[in-house]
Amino acid sequence: MIYNRKLTRALAASVLAFAASGVSAAESPITIVINQSPWFPGFQAVVEKYEEDTGNTVELDVNPFAGSLEKQRTAVRADQSPYDVLIMNAGFFSEFYSGGFMQPLTDIDPAFSLSEDIYTFDDSVCWNAEDKKISCDGGGLLSVPVNPNVLILHYRQDLYEEAGLSVPTTWDELYDNAKALQTDARYGISQRGQRGTFDVTYDVFPYIWSHGGGIVDQQDDGSYRVTINSPGTLAGMETYLKLAADVGHPSTAGQTQTNVIQNMATGRAVHINSVPAPGLFDDESKSMVVGQVAYAPPPGTSEFPSATPLGHWLAGVPKNISDDHKQAALAFLTWFQSDEAQRAYAEAGSMPVSRAVLESDMADQPEYRWMKALAAALPNARLTFTFPEATQVLAVTELRFNQAIGGEMPLNQALNTAAEEITKVMQDAGYDLPAPEMLP
Structure with missing residues (x-):
C-alpha cells in the first residue's frame, strides 16, 4: 500500500514555512517503509503536516508487520535501498545495527543530535560497534524514536x-x-x-x-x-x-x-x-x-x-542510499523531533516520544488522559531482546x-x-x- 502526496505550494508560503520549520527547502523526495498498526494514522497525519510545512514530499510504503521487516531486510542488502527511512521495531532493530546497515546520523550531519526531550528508550537509539552492544556510551546515534508502543x-x-x-x-x-x-x-x-x-x-x-x-x-x-x-x-x-x-x-x-x-x-x-x-x-x-x-x-x-x-519503533537511515536522500531523510527526522511535530502527533491520536509533551498541560485535557499513564509506565519499560x-x-x-x-x-x-x-x-x-x- 503506497501513500504518495506530491503537493505544490505558492513560493511565498513555502519560503515562510521553511523558515519557521528550520528545514531546508527543496529536499529530495523520500520513501519511508512502515508497518500498519494502531498508531499509523497519527504518523501519517504528521507526515502530511511535514509536507504542508516544508513543501517536501514523502511516500509511505505501508505493510503488515512481517512484510515491513522482510522489505527492510531486502532493502539494506541491495545495491541501493528503495527506502530512505526504515521504521524498525524493538524486536529486530539490533539485527540492522549489528549488521552495519544503518548510517550513523552524525555522519550525515555532525551537528545533528537527539533532542533532550526525546526518550532514548534504554539507549536503543545508539550502537557501540566496537563492543557490539546497545549503548550511547561510546556508541553512534543510529536512529530517532518514532513511537513508544508500550503496553x-x-x-x-x-x-x-x-x-x-x-x-x-x-x-x-x-x-x-x-x-x-x-x-x-x-x-x-x-x-x-x-x-x-x-x-x-x-x-x-x-x-x-x-x-x-x-x-x-x-x-x-x-x-x-x-x-x-x-x-x-x-x-x-x-x-x-x-x-x-x-x-x-x-x-x-x-x-x-x-x-x-x-x-x-x-x-x-x-x-x-x-x-x-x-x-x-x-x-x-x-x-x-x-x-x-x-x-x-x-x-x-x-x-x-x-x-x-518496549515494543517501540525507531527511524533509521540505511547506508545504501544517495547522499542527497540521506540529507532529506535527516531533514524529516530533525523536524519530527520538534515540539510542534510531537504535539501534532498526539493530537492525531498517536503517542509522542517527547517527555516534554507527555508531561505538558495536554495531559490534563480529557482527550489526552492516556498521557499520564504512559508517562508513569515508561520509567519501568524495558528492552525485550x-x-x-x-x-x-x-x-x-x-x-x-x-x-x-x-x-x-x-x-x-x-x-x-x-x-x-x-x-x-x-x-x-x-x-x-x-x-x-x-x-x-
Whole structure:
C-alpha cells in the first residue's frame, strides 16, 4: 500500500514555512517503509503536516508487520535501498545495527543530535560497534524514536465508578475487578494470544517480568541465560492463563491485537493490556465506549513492580542510499523531533516520544488522559531482546506460548521445549550458553 502526496505550494508560503520549520527547502523526495498498526494514522497525519510545512514530499510504503521487516531486510542488502527511512521495531532493530546497515546520523550531519526531550528508550537509539552492544556510551546515534508502543492497562472507568472499584496495581486486584464486572455480554479481560511475528510474546512480558521471569536475559558480564522455563516465567504465565480461563475471551489463543482493541471499542471487554489507541476509542464512528476508557500502568505483584516491554519503533537511515536522500531523510527526522511535530502527533491520536509533551498541560485535557499513564509506565519499560538472533527466538516463543494458551501443550512442557529450542538457536549462533534447567 503506497501513500504518495506530491503537493505544490505558492513560493511565498513555502519560503515562510521553511523558515519557521528550520528545514531546508527543496529536499529530495523520500520513501519511508512502515508497518500498519494502531498508531499509523497519527504518523501519517504528521507526515502530511511535514509536507504542508516544508513543501517536501514523502511516500509511505505501508505493510503488515512481517512484510515491513522482510522489505527492510531486502532493502539494506541491495545495491541501493528503495527506502530512505526504515521504521524498525524493538524486536529486530539490533539485527540492522549489528549488521552495519544503518548510517550513523552524525555522519550525515555532525551537528545533528537527539533532542533532550526525546526518550532514548534504554539507549536503543545508539550502537557501540566496537563492543557490539546497545549503548550511547561510546556508541553512534543510529536512529530517532518514532513511537513508544508500550503496553498499558485500559479499563472501563464508567463501570469502575458504578461498582466503586479502585484501579488495580496487582494482577490479583485486576482478577478480582474483572470477575466483578464480567457478564454474559462482556469479558472481564481480553488478551492477545495469537501467534505472529512479535505478538503473543510481546503481550506476555508484563506477566512474566512482574513474577521475576524472562525469556533470554543478559547477565552483568554480558553473557546470556535462557530463562523462559524459569519459575518466574511459569508463575507469570499461570497468571495469564488464569485470567484467560476464568474472566477472558473463550478463544484467547486466536485473539490478535486488532481483536483485543475491537473488544474494548465495542464494549465487549472491561480490561485490555494494549498499546494505546485513544484516537480510536474516542472516535464516535468507531467506538461504543467514547469517553469511558481510562488508562493505567500494567499491574505488578507484591514482589516485583509493574513492567512493560518496549515494543517501540525507531527511524533509521540505511547506508545504501544517495547522499542527497540521506540529507532529506535527516531533514524529516530533525523536524519530527520538534515540539510542534510531537504535539501534532498526539493530537492525531498517536503517542509522542517527547517527555516534554507527555508531561505538558495536554495531559490534563480529557482527550489526552492516556498521557499520564504512559508517562508513569515508561520509567519501568524495558528492552525485550538485545541480540540479532531475536527473530529466530521469536519464532520459537510465538509458537510455544500460543500452544500453551490454546491447550495444545501443557504449560511446563511448552516452556521446557522452548528453552531447549532457544538454547540451540543461541549456541548455533556462537553464544556460550549453559543448558537450561528443566521444569518438573
